[in-house]
Amino acid sequence: MHFQFPWTEAPADARHSHFLSKLFPTKREHSSATTLRRARALKFVSYYRPHMPLLLADLGCAVLVAASAVALPLCASYITGHLAELSGAENGLQHILAIGGLMLGVFAVQAVATFFVDYQGHMMGSHIEADLRRELFAHCHKLPFAFHDRNKVGQLMSRITNDTFALGELFHHGPEDLAIGLLKITGALAVLFLIDPVVAGMIAAMIPLAVIYALYFNRQIGLAWLRNKARIGAINERVEDSLAGIRVVQSFGNELLELQQFDDENQRFVESRREGYRNEAWFSVGMEGFAQIVTICVIVAGALRILTAGLSTAELLTFLLCVGVLVDPVKRLANVVRVWQEGYTGFVRAMEILELVPEITDRPGAQALRPVAGTITLQDVSFGYQGDGQRVFSGLTLEIQAGEFVALVGPSGVGKSTLCALIPRFYEVTGGQISIDGQDTREVSLASLRRSVGVVAQDVYLFSGSVAENLRYGRPDADHAAIIAAAKAANAHEFISALPQGYDTDIGQRGVKLSGGQKQRLTIARAFLKDPAILIFDEATSALDNDSESAVQQALLTLARGRTTIVIAHRLSTVRHADRIIVLTADGIGEQGTHEALMAAGGLYARLHRVSGRI
């Protein structure tokens, strides 16, 4: 499966061919594109389902707004049409006042319905926007490491935040403006046809021209918005990358370089906006022009009809009032087009994520992993990050006994971290099988598997928040006593107690306010709270001072007690304690045994040991 979005991530030439294939789609491509469009349209409609009462109320109010808009000119026309009659009548004044009262009533209905449409309609859009954003956020968490390796956080953030905002507007304005627009046009045309079919027919004949014009620019605006959203995604990506690496930027003094790169991206954004706004301006000019031409035609044709066909002045007035009603929905429909294009491109970008099927999931009927002793068996395992492309492992077989402490060593890039990532199924093996206590890891539920395997990564990741919140990440229901016990076991209690607010101290983004050794001990304490049967510890390569290193070592040894432990070792001190040292090479397992045995054998391990003093 390709975990890359075609538009934003593809190289320029790939993008070009994508564009060409859009211009000249084959029959098969055309039918699959139609199927996809249909499926997306159905999915779009399905978001209204949980908010049906609100949608119906909104549409009901939209009908009232449209009906009252047509009713008001009708009342005015009635009064002007019957003025002569009413002025001579006995109760003429009451009659006029009654119609005035009726008009006030219609206006009141219109005001209440407009308030509802503006307020609750927007709220409905916001609810749907929140639903979709939640779905996207949850789906991103289900997508495997392979997806996140290829897609930048900034781009994903853009899809989850910016794009969904425009969607909220669309979910609200789409059906409502469409309903009001179409009803007003139909109502106004119906009245016009009743008064004078000839002039009304002339106006109706002009509508298709406006529709063709609108459809053409609709497409141009849509494409421009799609490109614009990709540019916003790229800006987000730059900001995220640059600010996350602010320490590197400032230490290299590269602020200007960063700004130049940002300027390039920002300029591309402005150009994509230019394209969108130019098309929107053409669109608005066309729609406004249509409205004005219709008005002029009605005045001229109406005057001619007064002279030649006996049309009354009152009828001409009604005509003009109805044209006013007709012009508003044309503009409203133009707004629908704009909101539609901006929102629907965001919807398509959201669907591009939601349509990705998570590769690593529970198989049908997957059972929870039975209570684990911790024997790990790799049977003939093959794996490559690009599927069958370049392989990291081919036919690797290995057994680690329950409770064993194993150190993985070997040259950089031979696959130590990769091997460890395969055990909790962060990546899927391309051949062979990995089992825990005889249970194939692909056959058990992911949640139970990952509950049983604790990973303390080399690249320590702590969340913004307090020390206690970070530790509780290992077991959300842990009480304070359990948190303190875990911190003590990880040799972290002492330094935490010395922090200004102890366990409630905020550690800053990614724990910037802590030292490397302190951060590592917090992650060990977090693993204590999780209490997994299998522990994977990717030792940090950056040098810790002696005190820190021995504190981390002691914490690790305490944590490892009673669990199967695999350490990706970069330090001699870790390797010496291991029950078994496995030396990985590009061809698989080179040698294995205790430190003493391997040193005595004088092979690769002994050589590595001699050369660097570190493994």
Ligand SMILES: Nc1ncnc2c1ncn2[C@@H]1O[C@H](COP(=O)(O)OP(=O)(O)OP(=O)(O)O)[C@@H](O)[C@H]1O
């Ligand atoms: N996410 C990834 N996507 C593609 N290739 C990767 C990825 N991670 C690692 N690799 C490649 O897989 C191979 C094994 O990498 P791995 O990180 O497992 O090696 P390692 O032995 O742990 O190295 P080190 O000791 O330097 O950490 C390397 O060639 C590396 O470039």
